[in-house]
Amino acid sequence: MDSNLDIARLRKEYTLHGLHRKDLVPDPIQQFRTWFEESVRLAGDREPNAMTLATADRQGRPAARIVLLKGFDERGFVFFTNYESRKGRDLAENPRAALNFHWPWLERQIQIEGNVARVPHDESQAYFDKRPLKSRVSAIISPQSSPVPSRAELERRFDEVSRQYPGSNPPVPEFWGGFRVAPERIEFWQGRENRLHDRFLYTLTVESTWRIERLGP
Numbered sequence: 001m002d003s004n005l006d007i008a009r010l011r012k013e014y015t016l017h018g019l020h021r022k023d024l025v026p027d028p029i030q031q032f033r034t035w036f037e038e039s040v041r042l043a044g045d046r047e048p049n050a051m052t053l054a055t056a057d058r059q060g061r062p063a064a065r066i067v068l069l070k071g072f073d074e075r076g077f078v079f080f081t082n083y084e085s086r087k088g089r090d091l092a093e094n095p096r097a098a099l100n101f102h103w104p105w106l107e108r109q110i111q112i113e114g115n116v117a118r119v120p121h122d123e124s125q126a127y128f129d130k131r132p133l134k135s136r137v138s139a140i141i142s143p144q145s146s147p148v149p150s151r152a153e154l155e156r157r158f159d160e161v162s163r164q165y166p167g168s169n170p171p172v173p174e175f176w177g178g179f180r181v182a183p184e185r186i187e188f189w190q191g192r193e194n195r196l197h198d199r200f201l202y203t204l205t206v207e208s209t210w211r212i213e214r215l216g217p
């Protein structure tokens with residue numbers, strides 16, 4: 001099923017069939033799950049959980065970078081990072097974000113927007129503990145997004161801290177952890193022929209239900 005030929009056939013089928021109102025389930029998280037699982041299944045060596053994260057500072061100055069989606073459910077979409085990084089500082093000043101997934105192998109895109117909050121400390125610790133030890137050491141020693149004197153200095157700190165934890169579990173640093181984006185808008189985009197693409201936007205209403213509208217491509 002997962003050969004390049006089969007993926008190409010499926011992509012063709014999707015772009016021909018398109019996305020219709022009747023294909024969508026009322027809950028966008030369920031809809032996301034269906035698309036995400038399919039994307040994972042057909043991703044090969046690509047990273048389907050890589051997403052663009054857009055933030056803005058207090059003045060509204062935007063910045064975007066890739067992070068990895070590490071979990072999602074009805075509460076929102078979770079990624080992990082350094083709280084003192086540029087994105088961390090942006091989110092402290094202006095706790096809103098936009099996420100974008102682009103899966104060219106299916107000609108699909110998903111956009112998500114919402115308010116952002118830190119995940120509870122124990123959730124960050126639990127995820128941190130699952131990472132390889134060397135990745136944890138990197139997170140501990142890296143002043144993410146701040147100037148560093150040299151690569152050599154980073155490696156020196158890496159070796160120093162590695163020696164402090166020979167096989168034992170370092171605690172998650174206070175400055176590191178997860179953020180959860182609680183969605184208010186989720187758009188599903190399916191590429192179609194002649195650029196007449198299909199777009200459906202879910203918007204959270206004041207009654208906490210989801211409104212679904214087709215958008216012009």
Ligand SMILES: Cc1cc2nc3c(=O)[nH]c(=O)nc-3n(C[C@H](O)[C@H](O)[C@H](O)COP(=O)(O)O)c2cc1C
Binds near residue numbers: 065081082144145
């Ligand atoms: C494929 C990919 C995955 C990444 N995943 C993460 C991630 O999960 N968390 C993270 O903090 N940075 C991740 N990065 C690095 C970020 O893109 C970025 O360089 C870093 O977080 C600093 O961003 P900032 O200065 O805007 O805060 C990833 C980069 C790539 C290319």
